[in-house]
Structure formats: structure tokens, C-alpha cells
Amino acid sequence: MSTVPELVQLLTPEGQRVEDPTHAIDLSADELRGLYRDLVLVRRWDVEATALQRQGELGLWPPLLGQEAAQVGAGHALQPGDMAFPTYREHGVAWVRGVDPLHVMSLYRGVDNGGWDPAETGLNLYTIVIPAQTLHATGYAMGVQRDGAETAVLAFLGDGATSQGELSEAMIWAASFSAPVVFFCQNNQYAISAPIERQSRVPLAHRAAGFGFPGVRVDGNDVLAVLAVTRAALTAAREGQGPTFIEAFTYRMGAHTTSDDPTRYRLAHEVEEWRRRDPIARLRTHLEQEGIADADFLAAVEAEGEELAARIRRGTIAMQPRPAVTMFDAVYAEQPPPLAAQRDEFLAYQASFEEAGR
Amino acid sequence: MSTLNMLQAINATLRAELARDERVMVLGQDVGRLGGVFRATDGLLDEFGADRVVDMPLAEAAIVGASIGLAASGLVPVAELQFLGFSHQAFHQIGAQLARMRYRSQGRFPMPVVLRAPFGGGVRTPELHSEALEAQFVQSPGLAVVTPATPADAKGLLQTAVRSSDPVLFCEPLRGYRLVTGEVPDEDCPIPFGRSRVAREGDDVTIVAWSAAVQVAEKAADVLAEEGISVMVLDLRTLVPLDETGLIEAVAATGRCVVVHEAPLSAGFGAEVVATVNDGAFWSLEAPVARVAAPDTPYPPGRIEDLFVPTVARVVAAVRATVKAG
Ligand SMILES: Cc1ncc(C[n+]2csc(CCOP(=O)(O)OP(=O)(O)O)c2C)c(N)n1
Ligand SMILES: [Mg+2]
Numbered sequence: 001m002s003t004v005p006e007l008v009q010l011l012t013p014e015g016q017r018v019e020d021p022t023h024a025i026d027l028s029a030d031e032l033r034g035l036y037r038d039l040v041l042v043r044r045w046d047v048e049a050t051a052l053q054r055q056g057e058l059g060l061w062p063p064l065l066g067q068e069a070a071q072v073g074a075g076h077a078l079q080p081g082d083m084a085f086p087t088y089r090e091h092g093v094a095w096v097r098g099v100d101p102l103h104v105m106s107l108y109r110g111v112d113n114g115g116w117d118p119a120e121t122g123l124n125l126y127t128i129v130i131p132a133q134t135l136h137a138t139g140y141a142m143g144v145q146r147d148g149a150e151t152a153v154l155a156f157l158g159d160g161a162t163s164q165g166e167l168s169e170a171m172i173w174a175a176s177f178s179a180p181v182v183f184f185c186q187n188n189q190y191a192i193s194a195p196i197e198r199q200s201r202v203p204l205a206h207r208a209a210g211f212g213f214p215g216v217r218v219d220g221n222d223v224l225a226v227l228a229v230t231r232a233a234l235t236a237a238r239e240g241q242g243p244t245f246i247e248a249f250t251y252r253m254g255a256h257t258t259s260d261d262p263t264r265y266r267l268a269h270e271v272e273e274w275r276r277r278d279p280i281a282r283l284r285t286h287l288e289q290e291g292i293a294d295a296d297f298l299a300a301v302e303a304e305g306e307e308l309a310a311r312i313r314r315g316t317i318a319m320q321p322r323p324a325v326t327m328f329d330a331v332y333a334e335q336p337p338p339l340a341a342q343r344d345e346f347l348a349y350q351a352s353f354e355e356a357g358r
Numbered sequence: 359m360s361t362l363n364m365l366q367a368i369n370a371t372l373r374a375e376l377a378r379d380e381r382v383m384v385l386g387q388d389v390g391r392l393g394g395v396f397r398a399t400d401g402l403l404d405e406f407g408a409d410r411v412v413d414m415p416l417a418e419a420a421i422v423g424a425s426i427g428l429a430a431s432g433l434v435p436v437a438e439l440q441f442l443g444f445s446h447q448a449f450h451q452i453g454a455q456l457a458r459m460r461y462r463s464q465g466r467f468p469m470p471v472v473l474r475a476p477f478g479g480g481v482r483t484p485e486l487h488s489e490a491l492e493a494q495f496v497q498s499p500g501l502a503v504v505t506p507a508t509p510a511d512a513k514g515l516l517q518t519a520v521r522s523s524d525p526v527l528f529c530e531p532l533r534g535y536r537l538v539t540g541e542v543p544d545e546d547c548p549i550p551f552g553r554s555r556v557a558r559e560g561d562d563v564t565i566v567a568w569s570a571a572v573q574v575a576e577k578a579a580d581v582l583a584e585e586g587i588s589v590m591v592l593d594l595r596t597l598v599p600l601d602e603t604g605l606i607e608a609v610a611a612t613g614r615c616v617v618v619h620e621a622p623l624s625a626g627f628g629a630e631v632v633a634t635v636n637d638g639a640f641w642s643l644e645a646p647v648a649r650v651a652a653p654d655t656p657y658p659p660g661r662i663e664d665l666f667v668p669t670v671a672r673v674v675a676a677v678r679a680t681v682k683a684g
Binding site for chain 2: 059060088107108109110111112113128129130160161163164165166191192193194198199259260264265321322324326327328331338339342343346349350352353
């Protein structure tokens with residue numbers, strides 16, 4: 001059995017700064033305030049989305065509650081030209097990449113499959129089937145390698161995803177080609193009801209060694225540590241040193257999705273224990289102690305959160321389904337005649353109802 | 359008799375089969391402690407213990423591949439795939455391994471494996487949870503493909519599946535899990551594969567359907583009855599083996615046929631139905647056999663899915679046209 005890996009931590013749950021020369025990070029007061037703002041805003045978005053699902057405005061919502069620091073930290077480590085490949089839960093990364101939250105909402109409202117432009121935002125579309133995107137990320141990294149581009153690729157995955165064969169394939173190929181890809185695993189301790197003990201006998205970060213590249217476990221509720229570790233890994237990838245596996249050790253504070261009832265498989269005291277390691281509270285404490293954030297700033301961020309929530313609510317409720325005939329769009333570059341005929345039939349059928357309705 | 363919904367019928371049948379035969383085991387993602395994401399396996403872990411109700415890691419190929427080994431070792435695995443849409447990573451284990459094992463071993467390795475999976479749309483799920491993929495498995499000789507539409511059939515067909523020495527893909531209508539209720543016999547009632555069921559008698563036209571499309575066909579029959587069109591609804595129950603005789607007789611009796619399925623039109627199982635009718639009932643036909651299916655596009659976003667999967671109105675329109683033709 002392997003030992004528990006060292007946990008990279010730069011900010012304790014109590015908000016104390018830890019000095020760690022191998023993971024140094026130097027952020028300006030503005031940057032620190034920016035991180036705090038993002039954490040608060042993505043949580044506020046998440047709360048609103050969960051409420052909207054309860055009210056029937058979304059089909060489903062997978063909350064990021066508790067994982068804000070992992071996602072915001074990783075998102076900030078990316079450079080503009082980099083490409084990220086998310087799962088279905090990376091709302092915090094989407095936010096940092098500048099994706100309009102309404103694009104994510106439209107996906108879970110069932111209006112489209114994610115309306116943002118991956119090339120423009122550097123964020124690929126959400127991927128539902130686990131862990132298909134890790135192979136896409138590896139291929140993308142092999143591609144940019146051939147272009148000689150200064151681009152790095154960040155592949156997101158969950159702890160559960162590490163059980164799938166496709167992830168092993170992705171890690172093997174990434175290693176073989178020294179592809180500039182970083183595997184960012186949010187170990188939120190569960191794959192729906194399956195606890196991490198069921199997925200792995202060793203700490204996930206240790207798995208990387210078997211593939212021949214570094215594995216790091218970082219406190220996933222510490223935005224500074226996540227940013228430092230991920231930035232370093234992406235830099236190494238960009239410089240040709242190949243992949244890194246990052247295990248962001250965190251916790252899914254909410255249900256798996258709004259359809260899930262976690263009380264069936266985990267104990268309340270476990271959730272309470274993790275609540276004390278809240279990612280936002282510790283940064284706030286730190287910023288206050290350092291005099292970087294005052295009451296005015298904190299209040300302004302709260303107010304901005306309320307505005308954002310209101311915008312998301314309005315925008316989501318106003319979102320109409322696209323005309324049904326759009327289901328025939330973009331299936332092929334050129335619509336084959338049989339499909340075009342099906343489309344015509346579909347339109348004629350719809351028109352027959354409008355006819356009858358008159 | 360008890361009145362149960364689909365999930366209750368499946369849950370009760372699994373419980374009874376686990377109690378009946380200690381070689382039977384249930385495995386899959388979240389099937390133990392959680393009782394399955396839809397609760398199909400609710401309570402089984404407590405009753406039968408972790409050796410027989412096994413929470414598996416997130417790996418579909420592992421679930422099916424391990425089931426092959428478990429069966430070879432003498433057990434009867436009843437595996438759950440969380441959604442049929444996630445079966446693709448296991449497709450090799452299903453089509454190329456599980457289905458062929460008896461054949462390759464010249465009968466030495468029967469494969470008493472059941473793969474249960476919810477499938478089909480209409481419940482606003484995100485991408486890849488709604489696809490009706492049944493036809494993709496029909497071309498895996500050696501595998502039975504079973505598609506119950508009612509709780510009683512879910513019980514009877516699941517009993518047969520668990521007791522069969524051949525592998526069975528047991529497709530459960532997601533949309534009907536809680537919505538479709540019915541009387542279920544309390545006693546043992548295994549239903550042989552390859553026997554269709556006349557869900558409704560009628561004289562003018564035969565609608566052929568399976569799984570959730572059966573209820574759509576029945577509702578269409580209600581509408582059409584008001585117009586004086588008498589509709590027979592034939593529920594195929596199992597696609598492999600196909601009840602060719604029952605199908606041909608049902609179509610010959612009315613001389614008209616409409617096939618309804620949720621999967622895309624081209625090479626959907628409806629095409630096989632049409633070909634079978636053509637072979638066996640051609641001279642009884644008074645009109646071409648019509649198909650009502652999804653278009654040949656990927657499954658669309660939830661808010662427009664109701665216009666993708668066959669609706670009652672589309673089935674009604676197709677039946678009217680078939681009755682008018684010829
Ligand atoms: C191939 C596949 N199988 C099953 C599912 C259903 N499913 C959705 S999320 C999930 C658990 C994923 O756990 P993890 O990788 O830890 O990510 P998390 O949801 O915790 O973020 C499962 C089983 C899926 N999406 N894809
Ligand atoms: Mg997880």
C-alpha cells in the first residue's frame with residue numbers, strides 16, 4: 001500500500017498562508033480579490049441554478065458546490081490560447097473562460113447542447129459520457145504539439161472517471177508522446193454513490209507514476225494552491241515536459257445532481273466536516289487579515305452576485321426552445337437527400353397542425 | 359394480483375430471483391447502497407448482502423466483461439447499465455464477447471447473463487441518456503433483445519431472462535418506469551421469449567410496437583376508435599427472438615400495418631418488421647406498411663424531443679393515411 005501523498009496547501013482552512021517555496025505564487029491584491037469574486041459569483045450562480053431546477057426551469061443541474069476553488073483555480077491557470085476539456089460540472093471553469101452562464105443554463109434547460117464557441121472561449125463543450133473528453137484532450141495536445149504552438153491542454157475529470165479504461169488509454173498516449181496535456185481530476189470523494197475507496201486503493205495522484213509522469217495532490221479547496229500547481233503543470237507541458245496528473249482533493253457538498261439524494265449513501269457528519277474546509281471562507285479570512293478586502297469590497301461582491309443571479313434567472317426563464325425543425329441542422333456538412341426529405345415531411349406535418357388550428 | 363409500476367415490478371422480480379437461486383447476483387453502478395439511480399434495486403443490498411448485490415466502479419466494459427467471467431464461474435449475473443446510452447463503451451464486451459461465447463465454445467460456455475438498462479426518451483434528460491439503441495444490439499447473434507411495455511411483462515420476461523442460459527439485453531422504458539402501472543400476477547409467470555402480445559384487438563389496421571411505443575399506439579387507437587377506425591395493437595415484447603408467426607398473423611388479419619418506434623428510421627427495427635411482413639403477409643396487404651419513427655438525426659435537446667419521438671398525433675396521422683391508401 002502506498003502512503004498518503006503530501007497535500008499541497010498554501011492556505012489552511014483557517015485562512016492562514018502556508019509558505020511553500022516549491023509551489024510559490026505571487027499574486028497582486030487585485031488578483032486575489034479577483035479570485036475571491038469569482039468564487040463567490042460561481043457559487044451564487046450554482047445556488048440560483050439549483051433553485052431554477054427545483055422550480056422546473058431546468059431539466060437537471062449538477063451542482064459545483066464545494067468545488068469552487070478547484071475550478072476557479074484551474075481556470076485561472078489557463079492562458080488565453082489554451083484549451084480546456086470539461087466534464088458536465090465545470091461551471092466554474094466556464095465562468096473563468098468567459099462563457100456566458102446562460103450558455104450553460106441553455107444546455108441544462110434542454111435548449112441546446114451548449115451554445116458557446118470552443119475555439120473562441122478555449123473551453124470545449126461539456127461531455128456527458130465519462131471520460132470521453134480525456135482522449136479528445138490528448139489528441140488535441142498531440143495536434144498543437146505538431147503545430148509547434150505554445151498551447152497547453154487541460155483535461156477535466158472526476159474521481160469516478162479514473163475507473164474507465166479510456167482514461168488509461170489517454171494517459172498512456174499522452175505519456176508516449178509527451179503531449180502538452182494536464183489531467184485535472186477533481187476528487188470530490190464520490191462518483192454518484194460510489195465512494196473513492198471503491199474506485200481506488202491508492203491515492204489517485206499515485207497512479208500517475210505508473211504512467212510515467214508526475215502526480216500531485218493539491219488541496220482542492222485552496223484556490224491559491226490549485227492555481228499554483230496547475231499553472232506549474234501547464235507551464236511544464238508547454239515547455240515540452242509532458243503531462244501531469246493533478247488530484248484536486250475536494251468534496252461535493254451537494255447532491256450528485258438535482259435528481260440525487262445523497263442522504264442514502266453518506267453521513268451528515270462527513271458533510272459537516274468538509275463544511276469547515278470551505279473554499280470561500282478561508283480566502284475571505286485571509287484577505288481580511290491581510291487588509292486586502294474590506295467590508296465595502298465584500299458587500300460589492302455580494303451585490304454583484306445578486307445581480308448575476310437575477311440576470312441568470314431572467315435569462316433562463318426567457319429562453320425559448322429553438323424551432324423543432326432545427327433538429328435537422330448540422331447533422332452533416334451537406335444534408336443527404338433522404339434526410340432533406342424527412343425534414344420537408346416534418347415541416348409539412350407541422351404545417352398541417354397550424355392549418356387545422358386556424 | 360398486485361398493482362405495480364414498472365420499477366416496482368422489476369424490483370420485486372429481482373428480489374424473488376435472488377431468493378429463488380443463490381447463484382443469481384446483481385451488479386452495476388450505484389445498485390447497492392443507493393438502490394440504483396432509479397431505485398430498481400432498492401433494498402436488495404440489505405436483504406442479500408454485498409456478495410450478491412455489488413456496487414461496481416464506473417466502467418461499463420468492466421461490468422459486462424466481468425459478468426462474462428462471473429457466468430463462466432457458475433454464477434448468474436444480472437447487471438445494470440445505468441442508461442443504455444452508456445452501453446457503447448461495453449459494446450465490444452456485449453457484441454463480440456458475451457453474445458458469441460456459447461458459439462465459440464461450441465456450447466461449453468453458456469452465458470446466463472442479463473443486462474438491464476433503461477432506454478428511450480421523453481423525460482428531458484441531458485444528451486445521450488435518451489437514445490433508443492435497441493436495433494444496434496439486434497445484430498449481435500447469440501443475444502436476446504427484450505423490450506417489455508407493461509409491469510406484468512416486465513416481471514414475466516425478466517423471470518425468463520434470469521432463468522435463460524443465454525445472454526439477454528433487457529431494455530426498460532425509462533419513460534414508463536413510474537408512469538406505467540398495471541396488474542402483475544403474484545405467482546411465478548415466466549413469459550417465453552418470441553411470443554408477441556395483442557395489447558388491443560382491432561379489425562382495420564395493426565400497429566406494431568414495443569416498449570414505450572406500445573402506450574403511444576394504444577392512445578392513438580383510442581383516438582382512432584372515435585373516428586370509427588378499429589386498431590389492433592401488437593406488442594412484440596422481444597425483438598430477438600422475433601415472433602414472426604404472431605406478427606404475420608396480426609398483420610394478415612387486418613391487411614394494414616403501421617410500425618412505431620423511437621429509434622431513428624433508417625435501419626431501425628421497424629425495417630425488419632416491414633421485411634418480415636413483406637415475406638409472410640404480402641398477399642394480405644391492402645396498403646404499404648408505414649413506419650413512424652424518429653428522424654435520422656442525433657437525439658435533439660430535451661425541449662424539442664417531443665417532436666422527435668413518435669407522438670400520438672403522428673401515429674394517428676400515419677394510420678389514417680394507411681387506411682385511406684389502397
Ligand atoms: C460512461 C458513463 N457511465 C455512466 C454515467 C452516469 N454518471 C454520470 S456522472 C457519474 C459519476 C461520475 O463521478 P465522477 O467521475 O467522480 O465525477 P463527479 O460527478 O463526482 O463530478 C455517473 C456514473 C456517465 N455519464 N457516463
Ligand atoms: Mg466524483
